[in-house]
Amino acid sequence: MADDKSLEAIRYERGSLQLLDQKKLPHESVYVDVPDSDAAWLAIKDMVVRGAPAIAVTAALALAVELVNLQTSYQGDAKDAATFIEKRLKFLVSSRPTAVNLADASDKLQQLTSRASTLEGANAKTVFSCFVEAAEQMLVDDVVANKAIGDYGAKAILKAVGVQKNLCVLTHCNTGSLATAGYGTALGVVRSLFRQGKIETAYCTETRPYNQGSRLTAFELVHDEIPAVLIADSAAASLMASGRVHAVVVGADRIAANGDTANKIGTFSLALAAHQLGVPFFVAAPLTTVDLHISSGEEIVIEERSKTELTHAFGGAGHEIAAPGIGVWNPAFDVTPARYITGIITDTGVVWKDENSRLDVGGFASGNA
Numbered sequence: 001m002a003d004d005k006s007l008e009a010i011r012y013e014r015g016s017l018q019l020l021d022q023k024k025l026p027h028e029s030v031y032v033d034v035p036d037s038d039a040a041w042l043a044i045k046d047m048v049v050r051g052a053p054a055i056a057v058t059a060a061l062a063l064a065v066e067l068v069n070l071q072t073s074y075q076g077d078a079k080d081a082a083t084f085i086e087k088r089l090k091f092l093v094s095s096r097p098t099a100v101n102l103a104d105a106s107d108k109l110q111q112l113t114s115r116a117s118t119l120e121g122a123n124a125k126t127v128f129s130c131f132v133e134a135a136e137q138m139l140v141d142d143v144v145a146n147k148a149i150g151d152y153g154a155k156a157i158l159k160a161v162g163v164q165k166n167l168c169v170l171t172h173c174n175t176g177s178l179a180t181a182g183y184g185t186a187l188g189v190v191r192s193l194f195r196q197g198k199i200e201t202a203y204c205t206e207t208r209p210y211n212q213g214s215r216l217t218a219f220e221l222v223h224d225e226i227p228a229v230l231i232a233d234s235a236a237a238s239l240m241a242s243g244r245v246h247a248v249v250v251g252a253d254r255i256a257a258n259g260d261t262a263n264k265i266g267t268f269s270l271a272l273a274a275h276q277l278g279v280p281f282f283v284a285a286p287l288t289t290v291d292l293h294i295s296s297g298e299e300i301v302i303e304e305r306s307k308t309e310l311t312h313a314f315g316g317a318g319h320e321i322a323a324p325g326i327g328v329w330n331p332a333f334d335v336t337p338a339r340y341i342t343g344i345i346t347d348t349g350v351v352w353k354d355e356n357s358r359l360d361v362g363g364f365a366s367g368n369a
């Protein structure tokens, strides 16, 4: 689904799913087979695939593959099939807690298949087929949403910064083709600006401790030949203070109804620095990342990951770099309060700060940002 095969995180055709093992990037491009929901759960937990939209699409497609392969031998009726799907989805959602896209995709697929099981003439095959078609549609829809985000985001940033060329933008973590079904969210905005000839430099943070920035975003920027510079996370405030950043654009894992946004750890520090230094700060995400069930960021569950990601090199896979015996706190995400966000770029438009410096979040409720 991505524009270029070498940046395809998810390779799917009916009955078969392969994931690009992102733990091996940027040095090796190796695809691994994901034949069922058990394998998908492990791949998501272990970060073979990561990024909010990508894990949702992976979970849906892995179960689709499992159902296609199970179909001929399955003995149950339509109701059993719907129950089976519900249980598998619940299990998949337990792999990572913070990104809402996974839970959102699961809810939608579960409701759809549950309805399909009550239709006249329904049997296990019709229920499984309903699931498979809906999961495949999610793969297509995510790319369409990302291209729309890219277009809206490019326009919004140009409007906010008031310059039309030689733009320097800063991004965090990886939100590109590798984090989605293709093109990307925040990195999709950078891609769109670049395609319009507006970008002078795209800055990307290392994104410690897992280095999604230096390994994955840098890989995508170099691949697309976008002029880009890698910085240490701790250099971001100095870079902004030097006047070299026109805007910051980041992705999101879950956006509460009031605009508070959970994203990769370090996003909050970037937003605080941008606010203090008068640099516009944008969040880019599909509407599937907005969780209207929660009123504020306080309700977002933040995943804590293994201490070895900090104490050992290469995200825990390498040699020990920290003093043995030290305590570790390793939250994978943080929450940026809505007041520090200039605008949230979605696939249906941009939610802007209003005249009272509050995010005009009504657009979320109407689904018409």
Ligand code: MRU
Residues within 6 Å of the ligand: 050, 051, 052, 053, 099, 172, 173, 174, 175, 176, 179, 180, 184, 185, 186, 212, 250, 251, 252, 253, 263, 264, 265, 332
């Ligand atoms: O832990 P990760 O790599 O899954 O975290 C990813 C992020 O925080 C991204 O910024 C977010 O999911 C948006 S991806 C389009």
